[in-house]
Amino acid sequence: MADSGAVDMDIDEVVGELYGLRPSEFIAARDTYAARARSAGDAAAAQRIAGLRRPTLAVWASNLLARRRPAEAEQFLQLGRALREAHRSLDAAQLRDLGHQQHQVMAALAHQARDLAGEAGQSVSDSVVQEVEQILRAVLTDEDVARQWAAGSLEKAPSAPVGFTGLEPAPGVTPARTPPKAPGGQPAPAPPAAPAAPAPGAAGTKRSTRAADKRRAAQLERARAQAREATRQAERADGAVEEAEQAQAEATGRAEESGERVADLEGRLREARQEHRTARTAADLATRELREARAEAKAARRTADTARRALELLSLSAESETEEGPDDGA
Incomplete structure (x- = not known):
């Protein structure tokens, strides 16, 4: 259970903040938030945060575009x-008109994303710009x-879209046909009607229709199966790329941390060597001073011995003179 004194963590805010960071800053910040959630006793938040993937450069640049250019994004x-x-x-x-706008706007926004990334200190290659266009599509x-994307919190690059999948036409809607234009902008005259073919029998018509429907259904099912398989392969490839990027980012982080530790240890080693040299110099100086002090002490002892012997001689001479007494015949 979470600690009653812990402050609830807003996961959406954390996700938003993390995906606003440069990819090189993502791992350290994510791990910090996950550790903070674990310390607060919020296991679910810690698991959610720890599971966030480092964004690719294209995803980060796309999020940056949505954050820094909200009007264009809307x-x-x-x-x-x-x-x-x-x-x-x-x-x-309308599809033709909007499709033309789509390509122009996507290209312009992708280049804006590149400029914004450059302003943030991150260079972006042409291939990344193309990936940004795929994301925008x-x-x-x-x-x-x-x-x-509107929230600036896109976590990973989506699978490459194939048209507007999942958007079925409204019931009863048939494609609107635009009549072709004749020179001068006027509608072209309708083509002459083809001679009527003899009507086949009802049974033959039904069989032909059923056969055509089956062929179309089979073709449609094959196309759907191919699209599903292509999507699965793309998702697997995207997953492999993300895992490789994650592993590379983590390895880079560990290398940077170990490099910092090596630099710190090397600095300490240099300091220790300097201290050792200083101590060795002091020891050599002390050794010289000790030798000089010993020499001085030896000389002082010799001087003291000489003085002591001189004193003894004087003492003996004085005693001898005292014993002989004064000379009477003098």
């Missing part, structure tokens, strides 16, 4: 909503991706 989201609605209504003319086609 216009792009409106374009996506309009495209999805046009697809549902099968409005061919997914924002247009997928409402879930659009919501994450």
Whole structure:
């Protein structure tokens, strides 16, 4: 159970903050938040935060674009909503117009993302710009991706979109056909009617229709299966890339930490060597001073011995003179 004194952690705010950081800063900040949640006793929050993946450069640049250019981001989201609605209504003319806008706007926004990344101190290659365009295309086609991107908290690059999947036309809607234009902008005259072919029998017509329906259904199912398999392969590839990037980021972090420790130890070693040299110099000086002191002490002892012998001689001479007494015949 969580500690009653712990402060609840807002996961959405943490996710938003983490995905606003540069990829090189992500791992350390994520681990710090996860450790803080564990210390607070919030195991669920710690698990959620620890499971966040380091964003690729393209994902980070896309999030940066949504955060730093909110007006342009909202216009792009409106374009996506309009495209999805046009697809549902099968409005061919609107789809053509919006599709043309789509390519222009995506290219412009991808280059804005590159500029913003450069301002943040992160260089972005042409291949990353292309990945940003792929992400923006997914924002247009997928409402879930659009919501994450709008918050600037897209966690990973979505699978490459194949058209507007999952957006079925509204019931009863048929594609709107735009009549071709004749030179001068006037509608072209309708083509002459083809001669009527003899009507086949009812049974033959039904069999032909059923056969055609079966062929179309089989083709559609094969296409769907291929699309599903391609999506699965893309997701597996994306997962492998993310895992490799995660491992590379963690290894880089460990290398940086060990490098810092090595630098610290090398600094301490240099200091210890300097202290050793200083101590050795002091020891050599003390040794010389000791030798000099010993020499001085030896000389002093010799001087003392000489003085002592001189004193003894004087003492003996004085005693001898005292014993002989004064000379009477003098």
